[in-house]
Amino acid sequence: MKPNPLWLLLATVFALLPATAHAHAQVGEASGFATGFLHPLSGFDHIIAMVAVGLWGAQLGSPAIWMLPVTFPLVMAFGGFLGLIGVPLPGIEIGIALSGVLLGAAVMTESRPPLYVAAALVAIFAICHGHAHGQELPAGTSGLTCSIGFVVATGFLHACGIGIGTIHRWSYGRLALRALGGLISAGGVFFLAQAFA
């Protein structure tokens, strides 16, 4: 007998029924991931800079489109490491605000520096962002899942930037992207003024 697709669908729905999942015996795993994941999303100054990295990568094309998002989490993790072990870095808030200003300006002006210059710029700002997060991460959560959540959220923001940046292939898209860069830069100026206030 040939199975009816409707019955097969019904059977699949039953099989995929979600059930209550009680937590693992290890403590802080789920909350650790949530804490880490929400941390980069909790500050607009972080969000605009990380999205700008993706936008700029999309504008620059290959290999920057993947090299910048690879560079950022690695160097940001190094900054986070410095923050976690308590190495002081002065002017972090200014650096974070400047990242919005300059990365936004790079998108706005569609600047195309050599790849190593772009990677170095992104890396310097990544240290500032990572250090700020590293200092603020709360104790008592699972370090591993918190780290994974933190990095995944950062990558997610870059992916958002790259996704939006794909409008670059159309002429009006290029214009919209440059306008978005201007907005990000203006946001950076706002945070810079706050950092100096």
Next chain:
Amino acid sequence: MTNVKLVSRAKLVAMSLMFAPGAAEAHLVETGLGPVYDGVAHFALSPEYCVPIVGAALYAGLRGKIQARSAIVLLPLCWLVGSLLGGLPSVPGLIAPPWLVLMLVGGFIAADVPLSVGASGFFVGAIGLALGFSSGMATAQYGQYIRPALGSTAAIFVVTALAAAAANATFGWIRIAVRVVGSWIAASGLLLLGWVLH
């Protein structure tokens, strides 16, 4: 509707209900489903094991077909050997630091380190052995380790086959995505080191 059709449909719905998941009370090793499933759950719910294992499989897939195929055998086999050794009484408590394993595996993927077939097999095998040993020690604390080791090995076989096949895809963007994931794994390892020293 004939009786035959009605019975067939009833069987289909009954089977699907049978496979519908119940409340999953995942404990460190006790799922209530027996030691084999305890092993599967222990692996799946422990990111310090499943992330590097998936990473090692991705690396093997990234390197090529021969490496991917050998990883499907090597990774579960070395994990099993490691788990059995780790479960033995009076073994030295040598555990590879998770941050180091994550940084190594993630770094190798992100940089797409061009190891030879033998060297990449050794790397993948060493990861399986080291992590299996840690897992064996952890599960042995709860009384048994052989059947949980068999369960986790089966899970690793499936995960390795899927991850290695995905990474071995010929599309350029998949290779890039795998390398980006590698950088995330390495970054997580570096942050974890910060947590350890915190």
